[in-house]
Amino acid sequence: MSLPQKDAPSVSVIIPVYNRQDTAIASIRSVLAQSFTDFELIVVDDGSSPPFELPADISGDARIRLLRQQENGGAGAARNAGARAARGEWLAWLDSDDEWLPYKLERQLGFIAANGIGTKRTAIASGFEYRFSDGRREQRIPVPSDDPSMFFSGCWFCPGSTVMLGREAFVEVGAYDQNMMRLEDVDWFARFALEGGELAVVPEPLAIIHLGSRPEFARVKAAGDYLVNKYRSDPRLDRSVRRHLFAYTELEYAASRLKTRKQMIRGAWNLVHSWMLVPRMHLQVCKFWQ
Template sequence: MSTDPDVSVVIPTLNRPELAARAVRSVLAQTHANLEVVVVADGPDPITRQTLEAIGDERVRVIELPERGKAPNARNQGALAARGHWTALLDDDDEWLPGKLEAQLKLAATATRESPVVATRMISRTPRADTIMPRRLPAPGEPLSEYFTVRRGLFYGDGFIQTSTIMAPTELLRRVPFTVGLRRQQELDWALRAVQEPDVELLYADDALVLWHQDEDRDRISLENPWQEQLEWLRANRSLFTPRAYAAFTMSVLSSMAAPTRSGRVFRELLSEARTHGRPGAIDYVTFLQIWTLPPNVRHRLRDAVVGRRSAADVR
C-alpha cells in the first residue's frame, strides 16, 4: 500500500512561530488523518522550525526558503514539495475546524470534472464579532467573475473565496501557480485563472469550516492598498472578467483601495476605466459614490448597521 498522504497542507509563514503552531495544530486535529503538513518558511526561520519540531508529529515538515519571495511563491514551493494527491492551503494566522478536510474530500468525490477546486464557507472573526462568508454560494450558470465581484448590497459583497478555504489537486496547483509579486486579490486571481482550465470546476462546502482571524491590530497583506498595482493587474487580466464584473471590481474593490487618496484625477480615471471597458449597473454607481464621498469609518459603521453582526454563539 502507498504511504503517501491523501492531502498535503501548505502553510506559508515567516517569524510568527506561535501563529504557525496554532495553524498546524488545527490541521493535526482534522478528522481526516492521512495528511502531511508542509510549512514553508519564507526565508531562514529557525525559531519557527524549533517550535514546530516541538509539536512532535512526523506528519509535519518545514521547508526554509533561502530568501524571501512572499506568500504566493511560498505556496508554489509548497505545492511542488507536496506528496498528496490533494493540496489544501492554510494561511499561518488562520485555523480550520476539525471536519474541514473530511467535508471537502466527500464533496470532491461528487465532482463532474477531473480537477475540482473545493472551497468552504468561513467564519470571519474580528474583535467585534463573527460573520459567515461568503453570504451566498454561486448560482447555477452564474459567471464566477460576477459571483466574486458584483454586489447586491451597498456596503458588502456576497461572493467570496479565501486562500485558507481552498483545496485542489496538487497537479492543478503546479499547472496554475499563484502569481508571484501580487500583493492583493491573490486567491481571486488564482481562482479565475484556474477555472479557465477545461477540466476544472469550483465546488463549495456549505458549512463554515475555516476560522479567519482578522485581528485589527496586526499587519496583514489584506490591509495594504496598492491600488495602482491592482489596476495594472486588472487591465492585464481583463479577459478573466465579464464586462459587468470588470466594472464592479473597478468601482468597488479597486475604488476602496484608491479612495483614501481623495484625488479627483483618480476618481475620474477609475470611473472612465469602468465605463470604457466594463458595463456598470446602477448599484455600481451608487457604491462608487459612497466609497468616494463617505469617510471609511462612517462606511464601516453603516456596513455594520446594514449587515448586522452575529455573535460567536450564533455562528456556532
Template structure:
C-alpha cells in the same frame, strides 16, 4: 518512502512561531488523518524552526527558504514539494475546524470535472464580532467573477473566497501557480485564473470550517493598501472579469484601498476606470461614495450593525 497521502497541507510562515504552531495543530487534528503538513518558512527564522521542532508528528515537514519571497512564492514552493493528490492551503494565522478536509474530500468526489476547487464557508473573527462568510453561495449560472465581487449591501459583500478555505488538485496548483509579488487579492487572482480552464469548477461546502483571525493590532497583508499596485493588476487582468464585476471591484475593493489618500484626483481616476471599462450599478455608486465619505472605523461599526453581528464573547 511511505505511500503518498491524500492531502498535502501547505502553510507559509515567517516570524510568527506561536501562530504557525497553532495552524499546524489544527491541520494535524483533522478527522481525515491521511495527510502531510508542509510548513514553508519564508526565509531564515530560527524561532519558527525551534517551535515547529517541538511538534512530534511525523506527518509534519518543514522547508526553510534561503530568502524571503513572500506568501505566494512560499505557497508555490510548498505545492512543488507536495506528495498528495490534493493541496489544502492554510495561512499561518488561521485555524481549521476538525472536519474541514473530510468534508471537502467528500464534496470533491461529487464533481463531474477533473479539477474542482473546493472551498468552505468560514468564521470571520475580529476584535468586535464573529460573522460567517461568504453570506451566500453562488447561484446556478452566476458568473463567478460577479459572485466574488458584486455587492448586494452597502457595507458588505455576499460572495467571498479566502486562501485558508481552498483545497484543489496539486496538479492544478502547479499548472496555475500563485502570482509572486501580488500583495492583495491573491486568492481572487488565483481563483479567477484557474477558472479559465475548462476542467475547473468552484464548489463550496456550506459549513463554516475555517476560523479566520482578523486581529487588527498586528501586521497583516489584508490591512495594507497598495492601491496603485492593485489598479495595475486589475487593468492587466480585465479579461478575468465581466464588465459588471470589473466596476464592482473597482468601486468597492480598490476604492477602499485608495480612499485613505483623500485625493480628489485619485477619486476621479478610479471612478473613470470603473465607468470606462466596467458597467457600474446603482449600488456601486452609493458604495463608492460612502467609502470615500466615511472613515473605515465608522464603516466597520455600521457594517456590524447592519449584519447584526454577535460579539465573539456573546
C-alpha cells in the same frame, strides 16, 4: 511538479508563514487536530526573521515538513514552493493566521466523494466564520460559481484558508504569480475560471478567518494596478468581465484609503467609481454569500 507517489497521503496541506510565530502554531495545531488523518503538512517559512520554529511537542511529528525560503517572496511564492514539494492528490491551503475546525478535511472529502468531483476542474471551498479584532463574529456561506465575472470581482470564499483543489488543477492553471505580493489569490482563481474551472462549496462553516488591519494603500494600489494591467488587453475577457475587475480594484483602493482621514475624499471617489462601473445595491461587486 511530480505525480503523486505510491503510499503518498491523500491531502497535502500547505501553510505559508512570514513572521507569525504564535498564530502559525495555532494554525498548525488546527491541522493536526483534524478528524481525517491521511495528510501531510508542509509549512513554508517565507524568510521569517527570526526563522519560524516548530514547538518541541510537535516538531517530531512525521507528517510535518518545514521548508525554508531564504528571502520573503510573498504568500504566492510560498504556496508555489509548498505545491512543488507536495505528494498528495489534493492540495489544501491554510493561511498562518487562520484555523480549521476539526472536521474540515473530513467534510470536504466526503462532499467530493458524494458528488463525484474530480481533481481537474473543481475547487472545493467551505463556509467560514469571520472573527474581528473587537470580538465580533460573522458567519459566511459562499455561493458556488463558474462565472469568470465573479472570480474577477474578489475572493469571496477566502481561498487561502478554505479551498481544497486537485494537484491536476494546479498544474493546469499554473503557479501563483510571484510578481504579486497581494491579490495573488484573485489572479490565480481568475485564471482558474478562464480555464473552465468552477467553485463548489460545502455549505457549513469549517474555517475561522481572523481579520486584522488593512495594509497600506501603496501596497494595495501596486497590486491592483498590476492586476488591471495584466488583464486590460486579455482577449479572453469580455467587456462585462473587465468592468467587474476594474470595479473590484476600485473597491480595494477605497477600503484602504477610507481608513485614514487624509485619503477619505479620494477613497470616496474610488467607491463611487466602483459603483459607476458595476451598478449594484450592495457594497461588494457581486452577491457573494448565501
